[in-house]
C-alpha cells in the first residue's frame with residue numbers, strides 16, 4: 035500500500051509525464067524509472083566512449099592531412115558526448131566509478147556495432163554515414179525524452195552527430211565516384227556495416243524487454259522497429275545516389291505501406307554480440323581497461339588538488 039505522501043508524489047510525477055513536462059534530478063521519481071534511465075543512459079555513454087576505438091584505429095592511417103584532422107575532431111566529439119552522458123547519468127545518484135566498473139565487468143552493455151572491426155579506410159566513411167546516421171535517427175527521437183538532463187544532452191549531441199554523418203557520407207561519395215578499386219572498398223564497407231547498423235535499434239518490438247515501460251514513461255518516444263524503418267527509408271535513396279548495389283537483395287519499395295521492405299536481421303548474431311561474443315568485444319574492453327588504468331595519475335592529481343583546495347578553504351575559514 036502506498037502512503038498518502040508517496041501517492042501524491044506519484045500523481046505529480048504522472049501529471050508531469052502526461053503534460054510533457056521534464057522530470058528534473060531533484061524531482062521525485064519512481065525507483066524503476068530511475069533504474070531504467072541509469073541503465074539506458076549509462077549504456078549510451080559507454081557506447082560513445084567505446085565507439086571511439088573502431089575509428090581511432092584509422093587516425094594514424096587517414097589518407098590525407100584534411101581527413102586526419104576531421105577524423106581526430108570527430109573522435110574527440112564522441113569523447114565529449116560520453117562525458118555529457120556520464121554527467122547526466124550521475125544526476126540520478128550513481129557515481130562515475132560505479133558506471134565504469136559496470137562497463138568493465140560486463141554488467142552494462144554498449145552498442146553492439148562497436149564490436150565489429152574496421153578493416154579499411156572506407157569503414158570510417160561507412161561508420162560516419164551509417165552508424166552516426168542510425169544514432170541520429172534514434173537520438174532525434176530522444177530529444178523529447180522525459181528526463182531533462184538526458185533530453186538537453188541529446189539536443190546538443192544531435193547537432194554534432196549531423197556533422198559526423200555528413201563527413202562519413204562525403205568519404206563514401208568520394209570513394210564511390212573514384213576508381214573501380216575505391217568503389218569496391220565503399221561497397222564492401224557498406225555491405226559489412228549495413229546489418230550491424232540495423233541491429234543498433236535493438237530487438238523487434240515484440241522481443242524488447244524494456245520498451246513497454248520506457249514508452250509509458252516517455253523515456254523512449256518511438257519504438258525500435260519504427261526507428262529502424264525510418265533509418266532504412268532515409269538511407270536507401272542515399273545508396274542510390276552513391277551508385278552502390280543494395281546490401282540486402284530484399285530491399286524493395288512497398289507502395290501500399292509507403293516504406294521500403296527489407297530482409298530479416300540475423301538475430302542469433304545480434305544476441306551473440308550483445309552477450310559478449312562478437313568479433314571485438316574482448317579487445318574493446320581490454321583496451322578500455324588499459325586506457326583507464328593509464329589515466330589513474332590524472333585522477334590522483336585531481337584528488338590531491340581538491341584536498342589542497344579544501345585544506346586552504348578550511349585554513350582561511352579558521
Ligand code: FAQ
Nearest residue numbers: 078081085144145146169233234235236242243244245308
Ligand atoms: N547493442 O528492451 P530492449 C552512437 C540490449 S551512440 C547492445 O529493446 P532498450 C554514437 C538492451 O540494452 C549508440 N545492446 O532495450 C557514435 C537490453 O539489455 P539490458 C548508442 C542492445 O533499452 C557513433 C536488451 O538488449 N545509442 O552510436 C542493443 O529499450 C559513431 C533488450 O533490448 C544509444 O544507446 C544494441 N544495439 O532499447 C559513437 C541510444 N539493442 O540493458 C561513435 C539510447 C538492445 O537489459 C561512433 N538507447 N540492446 O542488459 C536506446 O535508445 C535503447 O537503449 C536501445 C535499446 C534502442 C539501444
